[in-house]
Amino acid sequence: MxxxxxxxxxxxxxxxxxxxxxxxxxxxxxxxxxxxxxxVSQYEELYSTLETAxxxxxxxxxxxxxxxxxxxxxxxxxxFGLTQVFAALAxxxxxxxxxxxxxxxxxxxxxxxxxxxxxxxxxxxxxxxGSTTLQDVDIKGSLVFIVGAVILFxxxxxxxxxxxxxxxxxx
Amino acid sequence: xxxxxxxxxxxxxxxxxxxAYRQFIEQYKNLVAHVVxxxxxxxxDREDICQDVFVSAYQHLKDFQYQSKISTWLARIAYFRxxxxxxxxxxxxxxxxxxxxxxxxxxxxxxxxxxxxxxKKERLVLVREALAQMPIVYRTILTLYHLQEMSYQEIGKVMxxxxxTVKSYLFRARTLLRQRLTAVNQxxxxx
Numbered sequence: 460m461x462x463x464x465x466x467x468x469x470x471x472x473x474x475x476x477x478x479x480x481x482x483x484x485x486x487x488x489x490x491x492x493x494x495x496x497x498x499v500s501q502y503e504e505l506y507s508t509l510e511t512a513x514x515x516x517x518x519x520x521x522x523x524x525x526x527x528x529x530x531x532x533x534x535x536x537x538x539f540g541l542t543q544v545f546a547a548l549a550x551x552x553x554x555x556x557x558x559x560x561x562x563x564x565x566x567x568x569x570x571x572x573x574x575x576x577x578x579x580x581x582x583x584x585x586x587x588x589g590s591t592t593l594q595d596v597d598i599k600g601s602l603v604f605i606v607g608a609v610i611l612f613x614x615x616x617x618x619x620x621x622x623x624x625x626x627x628x629x630x
Numbered sequence: 631x632x633x634x635x636x637x638x639x640x641x642x643x644x645x646x647x648x649x650a651y652r653q654f655i656e657q658y659k660n661l662v663a664h665v666v667x668x669x670x671x672x673x674x675d676r677e678d679i680c681q682d683v684f685v686s687a688y689q690h691l692k693d694f695q696y697q698s699k700i701s702t703w704l705a706r707i708a709y710f711r712x713x714x715x716x717x718x719x720x721x722x723x724x725x726x727x728x729x730x731x732x733x734x735x736x737x738x739x740x741x742x743x744x745x746x747x748x749x750k751k752e753r754l755v756l757v758r759e760a761l762a763q764m765p766i767v768y769r770t771i772l773t774l775y776h777l778q779e780m781s782y783q784e785i786g787k788v789m790x791x792x793x794x795t796v797k798s799y800l801f802r803a804r805t806l807l808r809q810r811l812t813a814v815n816q817x818x819x820x821x
């Protein structure tokens with residue numbers, strides 16, 4: 460037998476805290492009790508209003524301002540800029556060397572050779588003789604790609620282990 | 631407590647990924663804004679406080695131990711940031727607080743449904759006004775429970791209260807609200 464619903468029981472009902480059998484008994488009671496039905500209705504309206512999100516619109520620049528305050532955006536953009544510059548340089552070197560190798564444009568091939576030689580000088584193990592003279596260097600297509608890949612890999616290591624930790628610690 | 635996606639996001643932020651932090655802000659800004667806007671009466675300071683919450687979260691993210699949901703952790707920062715702000719301005723936490731004037735247009739503009747009936751908007755105004763006059767603890771609990779759908783335990787973690795106290799305050803807050811609204815309705819009917 461269900462007695463009238465006080466505030467606490469109505470709230471528990473709407474919060475779904477009653478087991479199903481007790482809920483059914485209450486629903487039966489509500490069919491025949493205007494006072495309890497009115498109380499439940501008032502709380503339902505209140506719940507519905509409380510669940511309506513208020514106007515909490517933040518400015519469009521909110522996220523950008525937070526990132527600026529944490530220094531993360533400026534740092535991020537510098538980090539991205541340096542990475543971009545190194546990646547672009549490496550890509551240009553690889554592309555120019557590759558094109559010149561296939562085109563066999565002799566006048567520019569010398570320049571390519573100088574660039575290639577300079578790169579190889581940083582990686583003596585990849586050079587046949589380890590010499591730094593132009594005549595000793597025989598630029599092979601595969602070598603150009605290897606040098607390019609090594610540059611990109613070094614760039615990745617530089618970015619991952621030198622740039623980013625420094626930025627993190629600065630915060 | 632935190633799922634894999636959240637962990638990955640936090641790891642990315644800790645590695646200095648600004649896009650990850652931007653995503654984090656977008657994901658949780660409503661939660662923070664709901665708490666801050668509910669507790670801070672001055673509209674000019676609200677956005678600044680929301681920003682401070684995210685700056686503080688970023689500075690302490692490395693200390694997050696995954697013992698709770700990130701939303702609970704963030705709501706806790708927002709709540710205590712608001713309390714500090716109000717204490718500095720000598721607001722009385724458990725007494726009634728005079729709210730800012732809220733006009734019908736303010737609430738109407740918050741609605742996205744142009745066909746929403748006038749009665750509902752009026753009720754919304756009444757509830758918001760009554761809510762703004764309630765003690766801060768009640769307002770916070772109502773916001774976290776009804777808007778963020780947090781459990782008693784989660785709200786307890788946010789506010790450093792036992793979950794039984796949260797349940798008791800929630801009951802009192804809703805009863806108080808209903809009584810105030812009933813009184814207002816009766817006054818209007820008398821006219």
